Amino acid sequence: MSNANPLLDVSGLTKHFPIKGGFPIRRTVGAVQAVDGLDFSVAEGESLGLVGESGCGKSTTGRLITRLLEPTGGKISYRGKDITHAGRKQLAPIRSEIQMIFQDPYASLNPRQTVGKIISGPMEINGIEPTGGREKRVRELLEIVGLNPEHYNRFPHEFSGGQRQRIGVARALALEPKLIVADEPVSALDVSIQAQVVNLLQQVQKDLGIAFVFIAHDLAIVRHFSQRVAVMYLGKIVEIADRDDLYGNPRHPYTRALLSAVPEATADDVPARERILLKGDVPSPINPPSGCRFRTRCWKATDKCASEAPPLVQVEGNKPGHLTACHYPETDGTVPAPRLSKDPQAAA
Amino acid sequence: MTPPTPSAAAPLEVTDETVEKSITSPAPKATESRSPGQLAWRRFKRDRTGFTSACIVIFFFVIAITAPLIAKLYGKNPYTQYGQDAPIGTLLNDAGFPIKPNGGIDGDFWFGVEPSMGRDVFTFLLYGIRTSLMIATVTTILVTVIGVVVGITAGYLGGRTDYFVSRVIDIVLSFPSTLFFIAFTPVVYGLFYAADEEIPAWARGVCLIVLLTAFGWASIARLLRGQVLALREREFVEAAKVTGASPARIIFKELLPNLWTPILIQSTLALPAFVTAEAGLAFLGVGIQDPTPDWGVMIQRGAQFYTDDITFMIFPGVSMIIFVLAFNLLGDSVRDALDPKSKR
Numbered sequence A: 001m002s003n004a005n006p007l008l009d010v011s012g013l014t015k016h017f018p019i020k021g022g023f024p025i026r027r028t029v030g031a032v033q034a035v036d037g038l039d040f041s042v043a044e045g046e047s048l049g050l051v052g053e054s055g056c057g058k059s060t061t062g063r064l065i066t067r068l069l070e071p072t073g074g075k076i077s078y079r080g081k082d083i084t085h086a087g088r089k090q091l092a093p094i095r096s097e098i099q100m101i102f103q104d105p106y107a108s109l110n111p112r113q114t115v116g117k118i119i120s121g122p123m124e125i126n127g128i129e130p131t132g133g134r135e136k137r138v139r140e141l142l143e144i145v146g147l148n149p150e151h152y153n154r155f156p157h158e159f160s161g162g163q164r165q166r167i168g169v170a171r172a173l174a175l176e177p178k179l180i181v182a183d184e185p186v187s188a189l190d191v192s193i194q195a196q197v198v199n200l201l202q203q204v205q206k207d208l209g210i211a212f213v214f215i216a217h218d219l220a221i222v223r224h225f226s227q228r229v230a231v232m233y234l235g236k237i238v239e240i241a242d243r244d245d246l247y248g249n250p251r252h253p254y255t256r257a258l259l260s261a262v263p264e265a266t267a268d269d270v271p272a273r274e275r276i277l278l279k280g281d282v283p284s285p286i287n288p289p290s291g292c293r294f295r296t297r298c299w300k301a302t303d304k305c306a307s308e309a310p311p312l313v314q315v316e317g318n319k320p321g322h323l324t325a326c327h328y329p330e331t332d333g334t335v336p337a338p339r340l341s342k343d344p345q346a347a348a
Numbered sequence B: 001m002t003p004p005t006p007s008a009a010a011p012l013e014v015t016d017e018t019v020e021k022s023i024t025s026p027a028p029k030a031t032e033s034r035s036p037g038q039l040a041w042r043r044f045k046r047d048r049t050g051f052t053s054a055c056i057v058i059f060f061f062v063i064a065i066t067a068p069l070i071a072k073l074y075g076k077n078p079y080t081q082y083g084q085d086a087p088i089g090t091l092l093n094d095a096g097f098p099i100k101p102n103g104g105i106d107g108d109f110w111f112g113v114e115p116s117m118g119r120d121v122f123t124f125l126l127y128g129i130r131t132s133l134m135i136a137t138v139t140t141i142l143v144t145v146i147g148v149v150v151g152i153t154a155g156y157l158g159g160r161t162d163y164f165v166s167r168v169i170d171i172v173l174s175f176p177s178t179l180f181f182i183a184f185t186p187v188v189y190g191l192f193y194a195a196d197e198e199i200p201a202w203a204r205g206v207c208l209i210v211l212l213t214a215f216g217w218a219s220i221a222r223l224l225r226g227q228v229l230a231l232r233e234r235e236f237v238e239a240a241k242v243t244g245a246s247p248a249r250i251i252f253k254e255l256l257p258n259l260w261t262p263i264l265i266q267s268t269l270a271l272p273a274f275v276t277a278e279a280g281l282a283f284l285g286v287g288i289q290d291p292t293p294d295w296g297v298m299i300q301r302g303a304q305f306y307t308d309d310i311t312f313m314i315f316p317g318v319s320m321i322i323f324v325l326a327f328n329l330l331g332d333s334v335r336d337a338l339d340p341k342s343k344r
């Protein structure tokens, strides 16, 4: 689904956090390679899922796109405009178009501000005066996200986690953005409430045509939400494909492992999928393995994997737009095909 | 994952239980709401110790502010040496001690007469409290302002600025400040006044305030730096940045409202400490000096006579204990009200 004229285009995006040490003069003694050379793009109205284990650099990627962090290298362009190192003033016109929804509904709302102030803050900062006034607009937004508009004057502590996350969604919508980066928006919520919030986001995406970068740590949630999915491991994208290709024909061993961990929600007549248990921990991003970063946990690793980093390319057997970074991609025969109902929307 | 239900737009969960349920009030109406500040005020009002302490503290401040008025109504001042002006044997005896029992307390001299100098204890104490509280209050305000500005700057900017400021704070906090005061105050005076010159009381006051401030700002700055460092990483600050908020807006609209609690707690605990520090310095002879009325000066005078006339020591001593105790209890109550999780 890659577009000739994408909304957001990221190439070679890199973020290394310096590790400082030493006394009395502090100097850089190393670097956390949180994100190391990402390439992807998001088309208008498209939802890209970004999936990976904890610590693989998903949040860092989200914060780089929203320019909360300064990239170490690479390029980010929004509507063809290079925003990689744009300052606050240069970003001002774009700020209203790229918004973020945060993981922690308790930390992402200022406890000393009323809901009204929280949601109208973005409009105030950007000098937006909607017809009928900001308060009216806030009430509208509260209604859109399924909250009582009369709760305008309440404080965040008076709401539950799910309701707070809705407030966060309303704040992100206040500026009528074109792209929303949602950093694990439901991970902190109760399973029963997760579905409601995902549903809300889905509705928002459809009704308002907003593009999403949806970050999650498992493939289950993304499946209902994203047209394209990128799988990250230790700061790199290991596989990126349209949803059906990724779930139906996963080529990277890591993607297979993640998919095998997705709880089954489909019919009983399909034979149970073999569960791949990954051994060991994710290596430290301070000192990532040479060659393929997944090789310390890959059951197919060879010497080539240790010496040569596999490029992210359309390996043989992949549909266009399906890229895999592996020297020995999986084929359908090697592991049982993961189940996928014919229509994922219906499964949802 | 459970399949999403189509009822996304329906309002669902009931109000969060955390704070609201513990308060005995009918279920809040949709428009009725309480800010964290209002909740703290409610908690404070129900704290009997805190409320009593607040009344005592306010009482002290009222008498300090209205001291000249009270003295006028009472008809005496703290400077006239009534005991020496009157013929010997009417107020003070040959040895300079009050003739009447209990330090000479009577209808004219409510708190008695000062031994030897023969001043009126009541007005002297009033004016003493006035001087002490003025110095302590000004110092507290300066210390708070400087500490808040430095702490927020260091915490918000981080990096080199933070490293540098933190080392300065370390040095200031590790300084033996009392020794420094004793050794250094005469030097400061020497800079501005010749050895035989009389140092005016205001100059001593200013010098005290400057020195106490110079050593007092560091602890509040360190505390706020830590708080800002933690708050800066909170997602609501990032949320503000994503919408394009300026650093000024983030500091004043997002961070500062969350810092009033530590600021208020720190300054209510700092003020009584400055009162005692100021008195201690006066006692040691480097602060305010006789004949300027001052709590510390009074205690120093009292210490000279307490074996023969305990009454003169009791008034400044007991009043100071009451004040400092009440203020510290008030500080604790303020903290409990603002920050209920930190209850001991």
Ligand SMILES: Nc1ncnc2c1ncn2[C@@H]1O[C@H](COP(=O)(O)OP(=O)(O)OP(=O)(O)O)[C@@H](O)[C@H]1O
Pocket (backbone or CB within 6 Å): A017, A032, A033, A034, A052, A053, A054, A055, A056, A057, A058, A059, A060, A061, A217, A285
């Ligand atoms: N400000 C920072 N300074 C130094 N290291 C950082 C910083 N932020 C993140 N890191 C490191 O970068 C790596 C990636 O972190 P990131 O938060 O992006 O992971 P994540 O994929 O979002 O994980 P999670 O699922 O737990 O949220 C981690 O090793 C983390 O320790």
Ligand code: SF4
Pocket (backbone or CB within 6 Å): A253, A254, A292, A293, A294, A295, A296, A298, A299, A300, A301, A302, A305, A310, A325, A326, A327, A328, A329
């Ligand atoms: S490149 Fe080698 S180590 Fe990496 S995933 Fe493929 S087979 Fe495994």
Ligand SMILES: [Mg+2]
Pocket (backbone or CB within 6 Å): A058, A059, A060, A183, A184
């Ligand atoms: Mg994260």
